[in-house]
Amino acid sequence: MMIDFEIPAELVELGARVRAFVETEVVPYERDPRVTAHGPSDELRDELIAKARAAGLLSIQQRPGGMTHLEQAVVFEAAGWSTLGPVAMNCAAPDEGNMFLLSKVANPEQAAEFLQPIIDGARRSVFAMTEPDGAGSDPSQLRTTAVRDGDKFVINGRKWLITGAINADTWIIMADVVDEGATLFLCHGNAPGIVIERVMNTMDRNYVEGHCVVRFEDLVLPESAVLGAVGEAFRYAQLRLAPARLTHCMRWLGAAARAQSIAVEHAKTRMSFGKPIGEHQGVGFMLADNEIALQQCRLMIWWACWTLDKGGKGRHESSMVKSMVSEELFKVADRCVQVLGGMGISDETPVAAIFTDLRAFRLYDGPTEVHKYAIARQLLRAK
Structure with missing residues (x-):
């Protein structure tokens, strides 16, 4: 069996386009006072939605013909470079998962009344x-x-x-x-x-x-x-949850990569004991561990996406990915806070916010322990 990790050129280009949009149009809003203790306000969301619509990136996962799960992996990671990126592009939870569910289960009348306004960014x-x-x-x-x-x-x-x-x-x-x-x-x-x-x-x-x-x-x-x-709610919920677990992982991979980027740049310039702190093994090893973990997470996400794109249900695979990715990305953010020192626990950079958000991510769509329980049951049932 041949394993090919090459991403099509047009998908690489789309990911780069999304990343550029997030960096130039979305990141400046991260210090906006409308990002409250309870998240972005509807007013801020509407402003960001308008920018994504103008850039042709609104609800990109719902474009005609749809997107494969692997395509979503590349695009959502790029969107997640800022936690406001998925909000702007209308691919954040819970709307993204709800759009997926409604597109699969809703009848035409329900889709027109309840789904289309979400796709258009007009309703949540x-x-x-x-x-x-x-x-x-x-x-x-x-x-x-x-x-x-x-x-x-x-x-x-x-x-x-x-x-x-x-x-x-x-x-x-x-x-x-x-x-x-x-x-x-x-x-x-x-x-x-x-x-x-x-x-x-x-x-x-x-x-x-x-x-x-x-x-x-x-x-x-x-x-x-x-x-x-x-009587079919549990079946429909599973239909929604397997892909939703993965899209959570995709978006948070982007955020963790952002934290790593900030930590690396700091390690290049912050001097301690006569040299940049990145040249001290303690710091350098933390950054290396982060880079290894980020790539492990990326490849696991792609593997589960490949399984879904082949027609598999992906419940076992998505549980494995959610368990590993949520835990490892939290460790990545934790090490980034450590590398940044005092600045890491402040709002001088988005790393502290990414750290706390990633702690919550370990519980989204099922805590790690529940997924490991499901994985173990699958193993014990297998012949």
């Missing part, structure tokens, strides 16, 4: 599954219910860590239909019965309008609000 979306005392890494603990009432459903329950809930228009809600199973529902954010209790204070600040606690109080939805089929 949420995926409401996680609960404070129920569904999370184990979605089978779902406690939000949807009770049939004639030709309608009445939804009640409480969710939290619902990313971007404030001002989001397209809502995908997971609820348990009694005696029929977990089901996905579509509705607009202004539907009576959706109550946003509060915005949570979290260590990350890269998602638009942060994460919220949400309550559903007798939210009444018609039969037409069902996304796909009743």
